[in-house]
Amino acid sequence: MSNSDFETRNGAPPSSREINALIRISQSIISTLDYQEILQIISDGMADLLGIESAAIYILQNKTDLYLGATTPALDKNMPDFLRWVKLPEHPHIEKTIKSKKHHVIADTSKTQLSEAERAVTDIRNLKSLLYFPFVQKGDVLGVLILGTCNRTQRFSEHQINLGQTVANQLAVSIHNALLVDDLKKHTDHLEELVQEKTQDLDTAIEELMAANEDLFEKNEIINNQNEELKTTLQNLKNAQSQLIQSEKMASLGTLTAGVAHEINNPLNFLMGASLGLENYLEKEEHKNDEDLKLLVESIQTGVERISDIVKGLNQFSRYNPDFDEECDITSILENCIVMMNNRIKDKILVEKEYSPGLKVMGNVGKIHQVFMNILLNSVQAIDDKGKIIIRTFPHGEKFAIIEIEDTGLGIDKNIIHKITDPFFTTKAPGEGTGLGLSISYNIIKEHKGRLKFKSKPGKGTKTQIFLPIT
Amino acid sequence: MTNKIKVLYVDDEHLNVLLFEMNFSKKFDVLTGKNGLEGLNLLNKNPDIKVVISDMRMPKMNGLEFINKARENFSDKKYFILTGFDITPEIREALENRIILKYFMKPFNMREIEGAIYEVV
Ligand SMILES: Nc1ncnc2c1ncn2[C@@H]1O[C@H](COP(=O)(O)OP(=O)(O)O)[C@@H](O)[C@H]1O
Ligand SMILES: [Mg+2]
Numbered sequence: 001m002s003n004s005d006f007e008t009r010n011g012a013p014p015s016s017r018e019i020n021a022l023i024r025i026s027q028s029i030i031s032t033l034d035y036q037e038i039l040q041i042i043s044d045g046m047a048d049l050l051g052i053e054s055a056a057i058y059i060l061q062n063k064t065d066l067y068l069g070a071t072t073p074a075l076d077k078n079m080p081d082f083l084r085w086v087k088l089p090e091h092p093h094i095e096k097t098i099k100s101k102k103h104h105v106i107a108d109t110s111k112t113q114l115s116e117a118e119r120a121v122t123d124i125r126n127l128k129s130l131l132y133f134p135f136v137q138k139g140d141v142l143g144v145l146i147l148g149t150c151n152r153t154q155r156f157s158e159h160q161i162n163l164g165q166t167v168a169n170q171l172a173v174s175i176h177n178a179l180l181v182d183d184l185k186k187h188t189d190h191l192e193e194l195v196q197e198k199t200q201d202l203d204t205a206i207e208e209l210m211a212a213n214e215d216l217f218e219k220n221e222i223i224n225n226q227n228e229e230l231k232t233t234l235q236n237l238k239n240a241q242s243q244l245i246q247s248e249k250m251a252s253l254g255t256l257t258a259g260v261a262h263e264i265n266n267p268l269n270f271l272m273g274a275s276l277g278l279e280n281y282l283e284k285e286e287h288k289n290d291e292d293l294k295l296l297v298e299s300i301q302t303g304v305e306r307i308s309d310i311v312k313g314l315n316q317f318s319r320y321n322p323d324f325d326e327e328c329d330i331t332s333i334l335e336n337c338i339v340m341m342n343n344r345i346k347d348k349i350l351v352e353k354e355y356s357p358g359l360k361v362m363g364n365v366g367k368i369h370q371v372f373m374n375i376l377l378n379s380v381q382a383i384d385d386k387g388k389i390i391i392r393t394f395p396h397g398e399k400f401a402i403i404e405i406e407d408t409g410l411g412i413d414k415n416i417i418h419k420i421t422d423p424f425f426t427t428k429a430p431g432e433g434t435g436l437g438l439s440i441s442y443n444i445i446k447e448h449k450g451r452l453k454f455k456s457k458p459g460k461g462t463k464t465q466i467f468l469p470i471t
Numbered sequence: 472m473t474n475k476i477k478v479l480y481v482d483d484e485h486l487n488v489l490l491f492e493m494n495f496s497k498k499f500d501v502l503t504g505k506n507g508l509e510g511l512n513l514l515n516k517n518p519d520i521k522v523v524i525s526d527m528r529m530p531k532m533n534g535l536e537f538i539n540k541a542r543e544n545f546s547d548k549k550y551f552i553l554t555g556f557d558i559t560p561e562i563r564e565a566l567e568n569r570i571i572l573k574y575f576m577k578p579f580n581m582r583e584i585e586g587a588i589y590e591v592v
Contacts, residue, residue: 261555261556261557262528262554262555262556263555264555265555265556265576265577265578266484266487266555266577268577268578269484269487269490269555269577269578269579270484270486270487270490271578272578272579273486273487273489273490273491273493273494273578273579274490276490276494276581277490277493277494280493280494280497304578308578312557312576
């Protein structure tokens with residue numbers, strides 16, 4: 001603000017008191033952005049500048065409302081906001097100032113017509129002469145400054161009026177800016193409020209989401225657990241099924257072999273009886289030295305005995321016995337297995353035996369027989385054309401007997417070797433394999449508190465090791 | 472007749488009966504029947520029978536059923552089973568209750584049977 005701005009049109013230069021007052025106003029205004037504070041500075045400043053003890057600033061809002069922004073002397077800070085609002089039509093002198101956009105003078109309130117509201121205001125401080133200035137900014141009236149004398153009338157000089165209007169016009173810019181800032185602040189506040197509101201909403205949403213997530217997590221966990229349970233149940237079911245199939249198979253095998261054994265044993269009985277009869281007959285004088293005939297009869301008896309042993313073996317190994325306290329002679333069990341599998345071994349497979357004589361374990365003869373059968377059968381099936389099976393038995397320390405069955409078959413792939421004891425796992429065609437052999441063997445060995453181990457080289461062969469506790 | 476031990480052998484297989492008779496009649500006085508009923512009849516008619524050997528599986532009345540019936544009137548005789556089967560729970564029970572003294576497996580072993588008879592009589 002330069003001095004020249006305040007040069008009044010009628011040529012009278014401002015006094016140094018007035019310049020000092022103007023400087024105070026401009027410096028104060030620069031130091032603040034607060035709308036209320038600025039209005040207060042203007043009110044006090046204008047009263048000071050024009051030497052009039054009382055002042056008030058009304059800001060026009062929504063065209064018909066007036067807001068009492070500041071007064072000199074200042075209003076009580078605790079004055080409720082709603083008391084500051086008045087209606088424009090209730091203040092005709094202010095209305096006139098705004099409409100005309102020009103200053104307005106009431107020389108003596110007691111001789112002028114005032115509205116009820118106007119009268120109430122002037123009565124408070126016994127205001128006598130009033131001077132109205134509009135704050136005009138780019139053609140719009142922002143509000144009105146009213147200056148008034150208390151207890152006495154005053155004739156306002158032309159200088160006072162011109163100076164007041166000029167400064168009021170200048171200050172209108174400040175008021176406008178302050179209003180904008182205030183507006184901005186309100187907007188910012190509103191925005192902040194909005195942001196806060198949204199943040200709160202978001203927080204709530206996040207909370208809800210988290211709760212939902214937790215719920216989901218829980219559900220997921222439940223599902224996982226159930227899944228796990230299902231898996232175990234399935235595995236148990238498979239095991240149960242395999243055991244059922246096996247026990248049924250064994251039961252029917254038992255009945256079958258028992259029946260067959262009986263059928264075979266009767267004709268064997270004929271043969272035996274007949275050969276014994278023949279033997280008796282040959283003891284008569286005239287045949288005493290016929291060695292050929294004796295040999296023939298002996299051959300019949302050897303044959304009968306051998307068949308009888310096989311049948312007995314069949315019976316022995318398929319009969320049901322739940323006990324695990326039988327003495328199991330490893331060699332004789334293995335020998336019986338080989339006899340029973342002889343038709344599959346005969347021409348294509350060379351069987352090498354390295355038995356530890358008299359090696360025995362405690363357990364269930366039938367079940368151990370079954371394990372050896374399953375594992376031998378796998379070796380036989382693994383050999384396509386011609387090959388070799390080596391059977392070794394030996395003690396392992398004092399506690400275990402090891403039965404090793406090694407073949408030169410096709411071997412087991414690394415990818416599946418961990419699965420071969422699973423029930424129903426098979427790489428064989430239907431009719432060739434059920435996938436039950438090793439799972440049953442594994443269970444039987446477990447029942448005997450033993451161990452089952454596989455070592456295999458695909459294309460080379462497989463070594464199966466059975467560890468059984470001796471006692 | 473003589474002082475040979477009188478043995479009753481019951482089996483539904485004709486050849487078994489025949490061969491039993493042939494092989495054992497040198498040492499024992501052998502009577503034979505084709506089924507349980509015949510066996511019971513022979514027991515009634517021949518109170519001097521000391522030993523009864525029966526096949527296990529026979530139509531109508533199996534070996535143990537026949538022996539149980541026989542024991543109602545002839546509890547003092549020695550009973551044996553000769554069977555094509557391996558031992559069964561039924562036979563085991565009969566052994567435990569001393570209803571039969573021994574069981575023999577087919578094809579029979581002459582010496583085993585002879586030994587058992589001499590042992591109990
Ligand atoms: N000695 C072996 N050589 C090659 N593969 C074998 C041998 N033993 C077991 N296997 C593999 O393990 C699988 C499972 O064996 P098993 O449980 O006995 O069932 P199955 O013989 O009915 O298939 C076989 O299908 C085969 O792939
Ligand atoms: Mg198998």
